[in-house]
Amino acid sequence: MHPLLKRSLLFVGAIIVVLALLVWGIGMETIKARQVDLVYLGQQHMILVFSSMFFALLVGIPAGILLSRPAARGMAEYVMQIFNVGNTLPPLAVLALAMVVIGIGDTPAIIALFLASLLPIVRNTYAGLCSVPPSLLEAANGIGMTKWQRLRQVELPAAWPVMLSGIRIATAINVGTAPLAFLIGASSYGELIFPGIYLNDFPTLILGAAATALFALILDTLLAALGRAMSPHLAR
Numbered sequence: 001m002h003p004l005l006k007r008s009l010l011f012v013g014a015i016i017v018v019l020a021l022l023v024w025g026i027g028m029e030t031i032k033a034r035q036v037d038l039v040y041l042g043q044q045h046m047i048l049v050f051s052s053m054f055f056a057l058l059v060g061i062p063a064g065i066l067l068s069r070p071a072a073r074g075m076a077e078y079v080m081q082i083f084n085v086g087n088t089l090p091p092l093a094v095l096a097l098a099m100v101v102i103g104i105g106d107t108p109a110i111i112a113l114f115l116a117s118l119l120p121i122v123r124n125t126y127a128g129l130c131s132v133p134p135s136l137l138e139a140a141n142g143i144g145m146t147k148w149q150r151l152r153q154v155e156l157p158a159a160w161p162v163m164l165s166g167i168r169i170a171t172a173i174n175v176g177t178a179p180l181a182f183l184i185g186a187s188s189y190g191e192l193i194f195p196g197i198y199l200n201d202f203p204t205l206i207l208g209a210a211a212t213a214l215f216a217l218i219l220d221t222l223l224a225a226l227g228r229a230m231s232p233h234l235a236r
Helices: 003-033 035-068 073-083 091-102 106-130 134-142 147-184 190-198 202-230
Strands: none
Touching (some): 003 035, 035 106, 035 147, 035 202, 091 106, 091 147, 106 147, 147 190, 147 202
16 A cells, blocks of 8 residues: 555544544534534634744744854854743743733734744754754765755755654644633633633533644644655655
């Protein structure tokens, strides 16, 4: 069986198992009653995740590239601690600080998720570029490549698998943390999870948690597929 077909079947099988367990555990009545909420909150959850990940990638990848340059490697670990702020503090503390500074709503939630997602992207970009074999760099210099050409055509493609690992970790952290944004007035699947906890409404709690987990699984699978498409020589 072709490896891609095998992975696709495994993914579809996992989704079917999760959905079957969900229906069996909470019943179709709860799902039908919450159908509108699931769609709306799913859209809001996606907005929080995609917005914060966009800014995390926009800042994290260039920062990792700059820190990987020979002149900056000596201070890279010190600078990395700045990006570690979102991971050193508990997610609730970051959300609370963002709320105090900016207020409530989507904006502080996006900033907090951005901070939580930043470090894996920066660190893996830095690590991937630092681990490029010197022989590749020497070959690129030997054929007369400029620094920009070497970065774009040699270093980034070689570092891509490590960079993608950081992006996948950051996405998983982001999706799993986004429900906490409910506590500062941002809509997400937290609107199902936290009221379910407060009211002992376990079907609603499980529905919100399962929807979050399913969203994370789908995004991670799509990112893995993107990695195989961009690095076909590494696909198995």
